[in-house]
Amino acid sequence: MAGGDANATRLKPAKLALLCELMPDETTASFVSRLAARNGVGSAAVFCKHFGTTFRKVCEGDPRAKGIIAAISGLDPGVLSNMAVRPLDRLFVHNGQVLRKEGLSRRDVRYCPSCLDDDLEQSVRADLVPQYGRSQWLFVILARCPHHSEPLRTIFNPRSEHIEDFTWHLRNRTPSTRLP
Amino acid sequence: MANPKECSVKVPMGSPSTVEALRGFHVEFPRDEEVENALTRLVAQMSVRLDSAMPPGAGNRDEQDALLIVGETGTGKTRTAQRAIRLCKKVFEDGEKLQKKTIFVKFPSPFSSKELARRVLNQLNYSATTSDGSTDSELWALVVYHLQQHDIRLIHFDEFQRWKTDRSPGGRLGRQGGVFRLAETLNDLLVGNVWPIALVVTGLPEVKAFWSLEAMGQVKRRTKIVHFEQMTGAYCGAMGQALAAYIQLAGLTLDFEKTYHLESRLIFAADETVGIALEILQAAVLSAVERGGGTMTKRDFIKVYTDRHGCPLAENPFHSDQWKELVHPDHLKLRDLEAGLKAPPEPDVNGRG
Numbered sequence: 001m002a003g004g005d006a007n008a009t010r011l012k013p014a015k016l017a018l019l020c021e022l023m024p025d026e027t028t029a030s031f032v033s034r035l036a037a038r039n040g041v042g043s044a045a046v047f048c049k050h051f052g053t054t055f056r057k058v059c060e061g062d063p064r065a066k067g068i069i070a071a072i073s074g075l076d077p078g079v080l081s082n083m084a085v086r087p088l089d090r091l092f093v094h095n096g097q098v099l100r101k102e103g104l105s106r107r108d109v110r111y112c113p114s115c116l117d118d119d120l121e122q123s124v125r126a127d128l129v130p131q132y133g134r135s136q137w138l139f140v141i142l143a144r145c146p147h148h149s150e151p152l153r154t155i156f157n158p159r160s161e162h163i164e165d166f167t168w169h170l171r172n173r174t175p176s177t178r179l180p
Numbered sequence: 181m182a183n184p185k186e187c188s189v190k191v192p193m194g195s196p197s198t199v200e201a202l203r204g205f206h207v208e209f210p211r212d213e214e215v216e217n218a219l220t221r222l223v224a225q226m227s228v229r230l231d232s233a234m235p236p237g238a239g240n241r242d243e244q245d246a247l248l249i250v251g252e253t254g255t256g257k258t259r260t261a262q263r264a265i266r267l268c269k270k271v272f273e274d275g276e277k278l279q280k281k282t283i284f285v286k287f288p289s290p291f292s293s294k295e296l297a298r299r300v301l302n303q304l305n306y307s308a309t310t311s312d313g314s315t316d317s318e319l320w321a322l323v324v325y326h327l328q329q330h331d332i333r334l335i336h337f338d339e340f341q342r343w344k345t346d347r348s349p350g351g352r353l354g355r356q357g358g359v360f361r362l363a364e365t366l367n368d369l370l371v372g373n374v375w376p377i378a379l380v381v382t383g384l385p386e387v388k389a390f391w392s393l394e395a396m397g398q399v400k401r402r403t404k405i406v407h408f409e410q411m412t413g414a415y416c417g418a419m420g421q422a423l424a425a426y427i428q429l430a431g432l433t434l435d436f437e438k439t440y441h442l443e444s445r446l447i448f449a450a451d452e453t454v455g456i457a458l459e460i461l462q463a464a465v466l467s468a469v470e471r472g473g474g475t476m477t478k479r480d481f482i483k484v485y486t487d488r489h490g491c492p493l494a495e496n497p498f499h500s501d502q503w504k505e506l507v508h509p510d511h512l513k514l515r516d517l518e519a520g521l522k523a524p525p526e527p528d529v530n531g532r533g
Binding site (some may be wrong): 013014015016017018039040041046049050051052072127 | 304305306307308309312313314321322325326329330
């Protein structure tokens, strides 16, 4: 019985009751990171394991992982695939754009504090995890926030822990400012 | 007692809805009131604040209480508990959102604390697997978080005796064993700082042994125990009212004399178990419906009993005039089994024994 339940869960997990809204310019990794926090799980890696996949596979747009996240979030798998940063040979594809590896900051987390303040202000409840990672913050070439014109902050991640787990880094790491 | 108002709607004969109507009809027994009173006290505790100077709400809830209902199989524990919970609908349902504030979870078999946590999470639409390497405490912390997020006030754990099927490598009763962890979990659910929650627990009488464990001291102190006894002659009235309600639901009339003592025969036939007595009653009503003619006779009860036990007419309590002298077939089987176990082995054809 229990085994049967587990198998059924692996095949088609039910939609979660505690959800987040995918923002228009949000990466799939940031979305899953927030979804994990919304559901009370400490990291996106553990959250993905709960549903029989890995965060790495989700970030890279693996079809099965994408299907699982689509099922539990109720989102269109195509949208999740589009907003993922998927490896393609020695390049990456994101939102229809082909990108070079060196042009992306995937290990370190970059953000604009004013944008995150705006996220909090616009949300009715903090436990809805409103602060999200914008895809443009991944681009190394972007040093300042296009909306607030202030330098992006960086949370360095030298040990490659929790790569792309945006909410985990905001909660557990101290940022520093990288000057333009 | 059975409420005649509740059975005013007649259903088509022989249809699946007849079966549903019979099974859905509640027959009230004296013990129901005891359960309802206990649950009312439990509900009252839900609104007690931990700090009376602070407003009520999450983080300001006092320790909660538990209600333990034990009894043999078929005594109607689960059904009675669920009905009592439904009677507190106003407390347990948010009128606007229609969001339930109670959940019902059957204990897994074989039992494991992780699997139980997973079942609770499943009820809250979080279908986690248990093979992800998470520890017991991590999973239960997640359970508490989700209970709070969903504003769940009460969990009904059913089939609690399955804790005996625990296969923890640390040994069931050791300090690291599954039983000790289960006791700690129940304690944390009742008196936890984050989101204390009320518990209704149903199970076989052996569950009481669990409640007497040293590790359960805190939980025991906060538990009201109700024991569902086997049926006695005092249940004849309720059984008679159940029969009257059932035949009205099915559009039948009774066709046997008062001296037949149907209720007493029924209690014997059901081996003094409420659930089985109601099953026999319902099956006999359906038998009468299928037979046609609009009446219910002893033949319907005789048939149902024969179908259940396959015994000769002389041993059928609905047929025999000496039914009080009969031994219930389940006890006969047990007696035969015990005799077989005690008997010395028969010698084989070569005389070796």
